[in-house]
Amino acid sequence: MASSSFNAQQIILSVVIAASLFTLTQSATIVVGGSENWRYGYNYTEWAANTAPFYFQDTLVFKYDNTTAHSVYMLPNLWSYLECDFSKAKLLSNPAQGGGDGFQFVLNQWRVFYFASGEGNDCKDGLMKLVVVPWPRF
Ligand SMILES: *[C@@H]1O[C@H](CO)[C@@H](O)[C@H](O)[C@H]1NC(C)=O
Ligand SMILES: *[C@@H]1O[C@H](CO)[C@@H](O)[C@H](O)[C@H]1NC(C)=O
Numbered sequence: 001m002a003s004s005s006f007n008a009q010q011i012i013l014s015v016v017i018a019a020s021l022f023t024l025t026q027s028a029t030i031v032v033g034g035s036e037n038w039r040y041g042y043n044y045t046e047w048a049a050n051t052a053p054f055y056f057q058d059t060l061v062f063k064y065d066n067t068t069a070h071s072v073y074m075l076p077n078l079w080s081y082l083e084c085d086f087s088k089a090k091l092l093s094n095p096a097q098g099g100g101d102g103f104q105f106v107l108n109q110w111r112v113f114y115f116a117s118g119e120g121n122d123c124k125d126g127l128m129k130l131v132v133v134p135w136p137r138f
Contacts (some may be wrong), residue, residue, distance in 0.1 A: 026137055029059040031102070032130070033054055037063040038070055038098060038117070039125035048130040056134040060115075062093060063102035070122055072103055074111045075114035081131065084116060084123035095119060107134040 030051065036042045037049075054060075064070040072093040077079045093103035107113065108126060116122070116129035123129050 019096070024125045025054065027057045027059070029061060029104075030048070031061045031063060031133045032115075033063075033078070035097055036129040037102075038072070038128065039064065039068065040122055040128060043127050045127065049130060052133075054107060054132050055137045056110070056120075057137075058107050058134065060105045060107065060132070061102040062115075063107070064095075064098035064101050066096045070098060070121050070128065071119050072105070073093050073116055073118045075129075076117055078112075078114070080117065081114040081129060084129070086116075086118045087114075088122075089118065107132065110134065 007124060032038055033042055033047055034051075036047075062072045067100055071091065073086055073089040075086070076088045076090075079085070092105060097103045105115075113132040113134075114129070115132065117126070120126075
């Protein structure tokens with residue numbers, strides 16, 4: 001009796017450890033744009049469609065040289081995303097923050113993320129915007 005309940009506890013503990021290891025190894029770090037990084041003129045809508053699904057707790061990395069002056073903003077809704085309206089946008093990464101290992105953003109909220117560069121015509125003409133919807137991991 002005592003020994004069988006001990007075994008049950010061991011089994012439950014093993015399952016919990018295995019599940020947390022699984023979660024740890026599963027969360028990914030993804031460079032936005034891949035080898036193109038975060039640049040003017042690359043189609044990030046297409047990149048996101050080809051790269052999806054993105055998962056909750058994945059890390060997005062925006063890499064850009066500070067000499068090219070891009071940024072990363074989070075836009076509040078679909079309309080501002082479509083219109084490239086930054087009036088209520090939140091600055092996540094300024095033009096100096098994309099160097100080295102890049103700016104990292106963890107998808108740690110259950111929401112639709114609208115990202116765009118707020119410099120010059122990056123958003124309107126430069127295709128520097130993307131929508132990311134995190135999926136749950138099972
Ligand atoms: C970017 O890619 C999307 C999705 O494939 C496509 O609908 C859109 O026309 C492309 N934009 C340009 C300017 O090529
Ligand atoms: C751009 O990055 C370089 C290398 O990290 C740094 O030395 C320089 O001060 C930065 N310039 C600006 C304007 O942030």
